Amino acid sequence: MAERPDRNAIEVRDVRKVFGAGENAVVALATVSVSIHKNEFFTLLGPSGCGKTTLLRLIAGFDYPSAGEILLYGDDIALLPPYKRPVNTVFQSYALFPHMTVAQNIGFGLEMLNKPKAQVKARVAEMLKLVRMEQLANRRTSQISGGQQQRVALARALAPQPKVLLLDEPLSALDYKLRKDMQIELKRLQGETGITFIFVTHDQEEALTMSDRIAVMSAGRILQVGAPRDIYDRPAERFVANFIGESNFLKGETIGAAGGQATVKLSSGAKILASLPKGFSPSGSITIAIRPEHAQLAAADGDAALRGTVENIVYLGTDTHFHLRLDDGEPFIVRRQNARGKMDGLAQGSRAGVLIGADAAQVLKD
Numbered sequence: 001m002a003e004r005p006d007r008n009a010i011e012v013r014d015v016r017k018v019f020g021a022g023e024n025a026v027v028a029l030a031t032v033s034v035s036i037h038k039n040e041f042f043t044l045l046g047p048s049g050c051g052k053t054t055l056l057r058l059i060a061g062f063d064y065p066s067a068g069e070i071l072l073y074g075d076d077i078a079l080l081p082p083y084k085r086p087v088n089t090v091f092q093s094y095a096l097f098p099h100m101t102v103a104q105n106i107g108f109g110l111e112m113l114n115k116p117k118a119q120v121k122a123r124v125a126e127m128l129k130l131v132r133m134e135q136l137a138n139r140r141t142s143q144i145s146g147g148q149q150q151r152v153a154l155a156r157a158l159a160p161q162p163k164v165l166l167l168d169e170p171l172s173a174l175d176y177k178l179r180k181d182m183q184i185e186l187k188r189l190q191g192e193t194g195i196t197f198i199f200v201t202h203d204q205e206e207a208l209t210m211s212d213r214i215a216v217m218s219a220g221r222i223l224q225v226g227a228p229r230d231i232y233d234r235p236a237e238r239f240v241a242n243f244i245g246e247s248n249f250l251k252g253e254t255i256g257a258a259g260g261q262a263t264v265k266l267s268s269g270a271k272i273l274a275s276l277p278k279g280f281s282p283s284g285s286i287t288i289a290i291r292p293e294h295a296q297l298a299a300a301d302g303d304a305a306l307r308g309t310v311e312n313i314v315y316l317g318t319d320t321h322f323h324l325r326l327d328d329g330e331p332f333i334v335r336r337q338n339a340r341g342k343m344d345g346l347a348q349g350s351r352a353g354v355l356i357g358a359d360a361a362q363v364l365k366d
């Protein structure tokens, strides 16, 4: 299949997937559209059951959409069988052959494609180097660690030079430290090979660490697509603001909007500026989200936007969370980075004000 550099690596257009029929029908994907660019590390992020694996399986060809198109560099592949697609998958269970060596596992796919022996040998050597497993080439895969098995599974999937690599929660079986190392390793592999990676995870930290862009999914829909920073700083919906990081939610009234920002009157009477989601025109009652680290504590008698009482102080090593009860009864958390030797007079039961930074508030669509 010829690669057309002007096209997106993958384009999912109005794809719907329903399992079963009649009363037993399950809508796994409710009309999803997304474009994934060439050379991109793209992540599908969402809770269990939101449809991530279903979308990945449709791109891989393990299943077919009920409606819609899936294009790879402009060609519709939705009905092609998996082996005819220049796409490969790395599964959570690495699915290696335990009686074969590391090198044999990596070369297996190439041999199945009847590639000449010399070519297989050269490619296997290249892949062993790429995943830094040269020393263990002749070990059986039953005799290497989980992290090493993961590298072999990656090398095997990359060996036939797919145009797109699909990764379905490939790090979830690894312990925390190894998982962190493999996140960096995966990002390096993607950069060095230039292959488009589509990665599935329910772990928001993993998604933020590795991705060029993230699609946040919930209940068979894609709610928001953006760079990690956009998704974190500019969540468009309450689900996104809640699923990624922590957020405070405040009710307010819109009293004007211009230049992508709304002026919002809070129940405390304070007026603040809040960013608007793209193309969204607010009216009347709205909800805004504010990250705990984007608000600051201040004197209760000053000109703070919010006022309340400190109910709880949670020390977390790197920072401290101050749990406030605002005067209108709503909870609000302020996170402050800890500095050595710095103490303050705030204690449980103290009155405190909250300052909201100039670019801290985000209007939500729901």
Ligand SMILES: Nc1ncnc2c1ncn2[C@@H]1O[C@H](COP(=O)(O)OP(=O)(O)OP(=O)(O)O)[C@@H](O)[C@H]1O
Pocket (backbone or CB within 6 Å): 019, 020, 026, 027, 028, 046, 047, 048, 049, 050, 051, 052, 053, 054, 055, 202
């Ligand atoms: N073969 C199937 N038959 C019927 N329902 C299915 C089938 N596969 C998936 N589903 C349903 O479709 C929905 C989406 O499932 P999917 O596996 O895509 O979610 P997911 O986000 O990948 O979840 P997880 O993180 O738990 O793997 C779920 O409600 C699931 O129960």
